[in-house]
Amino acid sequence: MKLWLKIAVSVWLTAVIIAGIAFPMMRVPETWYHFPFIPGLEEKARNIIFHVPISWATVVAFVMSMIYGIIYLKKKDIDYDLRSVSSASLGLLLCVLATVTGAIWAKFNWGSFWNWDPRQTSIFILLLIYGAYFVLRSAIDEEERRATLSSVYSIIAGVTVPFFIFVMPRIMSGLHPGSLGDEQGKGPVLEFKMATNMLMVFFASLIGFTVLYFWMYTLKVRQMRIERHVQQITDSQ
Amino acid sequence: MIALTSYHIFVKEFVSEFRTRYALNALLMFVVTTLSIILFSIGQESPSSDVLSGTLWIVIFFSAMSGLSRTFVAEEERGTSLTLRLLVNANAVYIGKLLYNFALILVLSLIIAVAYLLFINEFGVKTYEIFWLTILLGSAGLASASTILAAIIAKANTKGTLFPVLAFPILLPLLLTCINATKLATEGAFLAEAMQEFQILISFTVVMIATSFLVFDFVWKD
Numbered sequence: 001m002k003l004w005l006k007i008a009v010s011v012w013l014t015a016v017i018i019a020g021i022a023f024p025m026m027r028v029p030e031t032w033y034h035f036p037f038i039p040g041l042e043e044k045a046r047n048i049i050f051h052v053p054i055s056w057a058t059v060v061a062f063v064m065s066m067i068y069g070i071i072y073l074k075k076k077d078i079d080y081d082l083r084s085v086s087s088a089s090l091g092l093l094l095c096v097l098a099t100v101t102g103a104i105w106a107k108f109n110w111g112s113f114w115n116w117d118p119r120q121t122s123i124f125i126l127l128l129i130y131g132a133y134f135v136l137r138s139a140i141d142e143e144e145r146r147a148t149l150s151s152v153y154s155i156i157a158g159v160t161v162p163f164f165i166f167v168m169p170r171i172m173s174g175l176h177p178g179s180l181g182d183e184q185g186k187g188p189v190l191e192f193k194m195a196t197n198m199l200m201v202f203f204a205s206l207i208g209f210t211v212l213y214f215w216m217y218t219l220k221v222r223q224m225r226i227e228r229h230v231q232q233i234t235d236s237q
Numbered sequence: 238m239i240a241l242t243s244y245h246i247f248v249k250e251f252v253s254e255f256r257t258r259y260a261l262n263a264l265l266m267f268v269v270t271t272l273s274i275i276l277f278s279i280g281q282e283s284p285s286s287d288v289l290s291g292t293l294w295i296v297i298f299f300s301a302m303s304g305l306s307r308t309f310v311a312e313e314e315r316g317t318s319l320t321l322r323l324l325v326n327a328n329a330v331y332i333g334k335l336l337y338n339f340a341l342i343l344v345l346s347l348i349i350a351v352a353y354l355l356f357i358n359e360f361g362v363k364t365y366e367i368f369w370l371t372i373l374l375g376s377a378g379l380a381s382a383s384t385i386l387a388a389i390i391a392k393a394n395t396k397g398t399l400f401p402v403l404a405f406p407i408l409l410p411l412l413l414t415c416i417n418a419t420k421l422a423t424e425g426a427f428l429a430e431a432m433q434e435f436q437i438l439i440s441f442t443v444v445m446i447a448t449s450f451l452v453f454d455f456v457w458k459d
Binding site: 073125128129131132135136139140141144145148149151152153155156157159160163164167 | 382385386389390392393394395399402403405406407409410411413414437440441444445448449452455456459
């Protein structure tokens with residue numbers, strides 16, 4: 001990644017975090033930096049600027065890992081496996097963060113840390129899939145075999161994910177906005193009555209976290225390449 | 238051609254199974270053990286049908302997990318996988334093993350279901366059509382997902398514990414839908430009311446088989 005982009009992301013995300021935490025919430029917004037007061041969410045609404053982009057980045061990481069897995073199966077170049085596993089390990093980190101920020105939010109808005117809401121359940125499944133993926137990887141010694149089998153597993157796991165979208169709402173009613181049975185918001189999470197300035201900060205955060213993910217991803221890939229190189233040298237000696 | 242070869246693979250699985258009857262005997266004992274644990278733990282209580290339809294699928298899931306992984310692992314243990322790879326088309330191997338797994342799990346879940354109905358009096362099924370269809374489609378779904386996973390874990394080092402760990406997140410939508418459909422059967426719903434559950438089960442099975450078909454070559458030829 002280019003140096004200017006790294007500096008830009010750092011400044012960008014710092015601004016987003018400051019805006020997200022420090023902009024006051026007013027019942028009647030007067031200037032551009034006043035967030036409106038959302039009934040029911042109150043100050044807790046700030047979490048949307050952090051929790052939702054992290055969850056989004058989790059999904060991006062998972063999809064990227066799966067795509068690189070597919071490319072690996074086609075080209076049989078071990079570098080794609082390094083990319084796939086780098087993305088997956090970042091995805092696991094982001095998934096834990098999304099779960100924790102979500103659980104904290106749930107505690108203060110819905111009354112308990114865990115409610116088995118459909119979306120909480122799907123993030124839990126995603127955690128299980130990531131966990132199983134790494135368990136599978138650690139159970140295979142041979143490099144190429146490990147790459148092939150874990151790619152296959154991530155594809156198999158990837159195709160079951162859409163089923164949760166249909167299955168979960170039938171099992172349990174949702175608490176997230178946009179769930180079945182939620183009258184006001186029919187669409188996804190963004191259907192919130194968010195004011196323009198809050199929406200701007202939200203999208204800025206979305207972009208910021210996505211670019212941050214790519215930065216971390218490139219670092220992780222480089223680290224994995226070096227580790228593999230060192231391993232090869234020590235093996236040959 | 239592929240159909241004939243798959244049939245031969247299917248027959249081969251049966252013949253090699255009935256030579257030792259290891260899997261079948263072990264699985265029957267597993268079913269007896271788990272069912273008696275459930276009976277002991279229920280004791281004098283009368284749990285609701287909701288809870289009992291959940292435990293029914295727990296029993297089916299874990300007996301499937303202990304039985305279905307054998308198909309490919311046994312091949313590696315006996316050292317016959319190389320011969321099979323040389324002689325037979327990979328797709329035929331997949332279809333043959335899938336059919337065998339399906340037959341095995343269907344027989345197994347039928348035994349479990351009948352035993353469940355006989356021994357657990359609180360478990361009253363009102364719509365038998367829904368119940369048996371759920372057992373049939375659920376078995377197909379379990380077989381579809383676990384065949385490819387069995388092929389994966391046959392190549393790994395620690396085979397025993399890995400299978401349920403890998404299978405659980407993938408099979409969860411299937412299990413939840415099966416439990417839901419079983420609940421409907423105990424509540425006495427009409428067959429049409431369970432249609433959506435059946436649609437989910439069928440599409441899950443189709444998607445799983447189609448995906449496995451695409452990726453099986455990579456696992457098998459590895």
